[in-house]
Amino acid sequence: MPEYVVPTARRRRGRPRAGEPSARDDIVDAAVAEFADLGYDGATIRGIAARAGVDSALVHHYFGTKADLFGHTIGAPMRPDVDIPSMLGGPRDVLGERIVRYVLEAWERPEVQKRGVVLLRSAIGNKLATPLLAGFLSRELLGRIADALETPDAALRASLVASQIAGLLVARYVLKLPALAAASVDELVARVGPNVQTYLTG
Structure with missing residues (x-):
């Protein structure tokens, strides 16, 4: 009889954990796509987090506000x-x-x-x-x-x-x-x- 393996629940991330170096890059990639699809006003932190597969708290942890994230995404020279x-x-x-x-x-x-x-x-x-x-x-x-x-x-x-x-x-x-x-x-x-x-x- 095959051994039963308990499935591991996918963790919703609010803060980074050791071994998750890609989370920040995933958020940036998701932000680029979200801003391109919806524009600055239409994009939301919640939507970007969902696209990246993380909790919105992690987005705030790495980037602060939507303006912070957008500035990072496009390399804005001023804030x-x-x-x-x-x-x-x-x-x-x-x-x-x-x-x-x-x-x-x-x-x-x-x-x-x-x-x-x-x-x-x-x-x-x-x-x-x-x-x-x-x-x-x-x-x-x-x-x-x-x-x-x-x-x-x-x-x-x-x-x-x-x-x-x-x-x-x-x-x-x-x-x-x-x-x-x-x-x-x-x-x-x-x-x-x-x-x-x-x-x-x-």
């Missing part, structure tokens, strides 16, 4: 969801300059600039990357700015800020227009900051 709230907490009359300086000083770092240029090129020319990046920025950057403005046209104001910043990054770091690429951060903050400020509070 507006983390940095914008602190900028919004300062004096509002120089908020435009603070935003421009924050972005430019970050992009002057070689590791950020390298990854950022790749991300910008992908967002401009890739039909999958464009809606993903747009969704991330709409929720994590534009939404936070709009909420802080508390005006009826806040969404438009925030979008105008994003258009100004995106245009500046593309012109300086992707197209490398000579005069713009040669200008100092201080000069660009002084010239572009007031425009951004007008979008915010003008």
Whole structure:
């Protein structure tokens, strides 16, 4: 008579256990697929966990929030969801300059600039990357700015800020227009900051 073997229940993982080195990679692979299928807004930590065959607690353990996971997945060089709230907490009359300086000083770092240029090129020319990046920025950057403005046209104001910043990054770091690429951060903050400020509070 054949020996009866008690089946081993599949463990739902909330924290990593020794011998499970692939769990983190499985989550990243699942996130790539989930974001590609559903977009940034449609993807959820629960859905990514289910696709990876793990508990959602393990996703949070490795990556924190959905924004953290998305940033890791696409190699985002900046984290507006983390940095914008602190900028919004300062004096509002120089908020435009603070935003421009924050972005430019970050992009002057070689590791950020390298990854950022790749991300910008992908967002401009890739039909999958464009809606993903747009969704991330709409929720994590534009939404936070709009909420802080508390005006009826806040969404438009925030979008105008994003258009100004995106245009500046593309012109300086992707197209490398000579005069713009040669200008100092201080000069660009002084010239572009007031425009951004007008979008915010003008």
